[in-house]
Amino acid sequence: MIRPDATDYRGHRVVGARLAEPVLDDEIGFHSSERERFLLPYYHALDRAQLVTLVERGLVTPADGARMAGALRRLVDPGIEDGYVALGAGMHSGEVALIAELGEAVGGRLEIGRASGEVVQVAWRLMEAAALRSLLGVLAEARGALLDVAAGHTSSVMPGYTHGQHAQVVTLAHVLLAWEAGLARCSRRASEAHARVNLSAAGTGNMSGSDAPLDRERTAELLGFDGPIESTYDAIQHNDHALECLSLLATLGALLTRWAQDLYLYGSQEVAFLELPDRFCGTSALMPQKKNPRLLEYLQGASASALGGLTTALMVEKTPSGGAIVERMLFVEALATGFREAERNLRWLSLAVSESRWDLERMRDLARAHGATASTLASALARERGWAWRTAHEVVGTAVRIAAERGVAAGALTPGLLDEASELYCGEPAGLSAESVAQALDPLTAAARHGLLGGPAPAESVRLLPGRRAALAGDREEHAGLAAHAASAARALDVAFDRVARGELAAGEQAPAS
Structure with missing residues (x-):
């Protein structure tokens, strides 16, 4: 035997x-x-x-x-x-x-009636669902931190960048509201992913289930799932739930990486918009003056684990149905790591934004120095003279070139220099008053004039904040409901299992929820 x-x-x-x-x-x-x-x-x-x-x-x-x-x-x-x-x-x-x-x-x-593939699928989905609920909570914390900082900086002007050059004036609130919007979309993605992930593969065997009279609905209920996956074949053969989670983590990581690079630029000695607290930094074994922004350097690699896991998963899942079994563990490990690192990175970003010292005077000075208000000056010229936008744009561009050749900062253009450029471009002076030029080149005035929906005007940021806070509160309420459902199911399983352990549960009877 x-x-x-x-x-x-x-x-x-x-x-x-x-x-x-x-x-x-x-x-x-x-x-x-x-x-x-x-x-x-x-x-x-x-x-x-x-x-x-x-x-x-x-x-x-x-x-x-x-x-x-x-x-x-x-x-x-x-x-x-x-x-x-x-x-x-x-x-x-x-x-x-x-x-x-x-x-x-x-x-x-x-x-x-149970197969290894079924066990793994159930555990993966339970892990993903729990991780998504936890991530939703940390996303909400980070969104709240960004909104809190934004509320105090609706008039803190700074240059925005494109192509590494000063582009237009923004405010710190305008930037942080944009970051919060990105996290809000990730929250929505995570919530939607949870609805697709939180379905049970229990009772599906390895594709066709079993002829034993198993109760798939009851098992799903006890485990806190929203229900069973209808097709036993679908439940085992398809792992798009994992691909969706890895895609979410890669997307979130890409956002965090970009913002960390922004903060890295802002904290450079040449830009000097912010200074990180010492506890976020390292120093050099050789160069005693160094204060290295180690936290931001870690954050710049925020998307690496999830992106690597997603690439692995896509390669594994391209096999014929039933072919990728053991290999899936490779990207499930990446999922666990990716969720863990995403929460850490979100907390670190929140700390970097909320606890750094922002040099508001430096931000304001640079918002004017290198031409971030030039487009506002062109708008003033088009508006006051009734010129076509392109004409006004080219006149100001000509003035900036002439100023640069003479060693004059773009933020220090004068009515005379503007007239000279206008004569050169279109044969007539610009004719703007000194007051009009000064107002257009002032960063806070420039920001205030961009009062369109979602623009950098301080009043617009003030208007947007209550709505963003209300949306966050609604998301938190939804997330609390998901957590309460999971906790209720865990209690119901404890009650039912205790009755089994005491021999009190008979065939055909179902343990009450409490």
């Missing part, structure tokens, strides 16, 4: 059954508890929910269910991770522990 003694049971790949020799390594056997640490709590949750539904459906007797529940509890007495890692059977640790303690006749019933 080749069946091993129960105390020696180490998983369903018994030597002498389908396989004639032991696997070379646990990785090949797909039984690595160590590698799957981030999935172990979800494997255990599925085992508990599976046992409850097996008892409810009469596939396991109440007496055996009580013994099995006790053995599952003893498996995790040291903690879920420690218990699973000590046993070393990965996703099948629950079954291995039950058979080792209770024998195959009892413990071997836990995985009725």
Whole structure:
């Protein structure tokens, strides 16, 4: 008889059954508890929910269910991770522990109709859903921090950049409101992804389910899913839920990377708009004057893990259906890392913005010095003279060139220089008064004149802030609902599992939610 003694049971790949020799390594056997640490709590949750539904459906007797529940509890007495890692059977640790303690006749019933692919899919989706809910909370914190800083800087003018050159005047509030809008879109993406991720693959086997009378709806309910995935084939063969999460993380990372590079520029000694607190920085072993913005340097690589994971996932998922099994663990690890790093990076960005010292005088001076107000001057010329925009644009451009040739800053144009440029371009003077030129070149006046919807005018930022805060409050309420649903399901599973452990749950009966 080749069946091993129960105390020696180490998983369903018994030597002498389908396989004639032991696997070379646990990785090949797909039984690595160590590698799957981030999935172990979800494997255990599925085992508990599976046992409850097996008892409810009469596939396991109440007496055996009580013994099995006790053995599952003893498996995790040291903690879920420690218990699973000590046993070393990965996703099948629950079954291995039950058979080792209770024998195959009892413990071997836990995985009725269940396949490894199903277990992994359920755990991945549970992990993704929990990570998305956590990320939504951190996104909300970061959005709130940006809005708080923006509220204090609606009149803090600074140059905006294109092609590395001063382009037009903005305010710090205008910039931070744009950043918050990007995070708000990521929040919406995460919420929408949660709706697609939070569906159960439990009971689907490896594509066709089982002829055992399993209750897929009940298992989904106990695990906090919004319901089961309708197609058993779809549930196992398609991993677009993981691709969607990795795409979200890559998109968020790309935004954080750009903003970190902006802050890196703002903090350079040449620009000097901000100074980071010392605790965000390092120094040099050789050059004692150095204060290196290490936090921002980490943030500049914010998209690396998620982008690498997404690339790996896309390559893995291009195989024929049923072909990519073990390889998927490569990008599931990237998912876990990506979610963890995204939360850290969001917190670091919030700190960099809210705790840095912003040099408002320097920002205002540079907003004028290199021509960021030139387009406002061209608008004034077109408006007061009734000229075509292109004519006014070319006159001011000519004036800036002449000023540069004479060593005059673009922000120091005079009516006389403007008249000279206008005569050269179109044969007549510009005719603007000194007051008109001075007002157009003043950064705060320039910002205020851009009072269009969403523009940098201080009044427009003041107008936008309450709406942004209201949208954030609505998102927080939605996120709280998702968290409450997950917590309620966890309590319901605890109640049901406790009844199984006490032998109180009979076939055909369903444990109440509380």
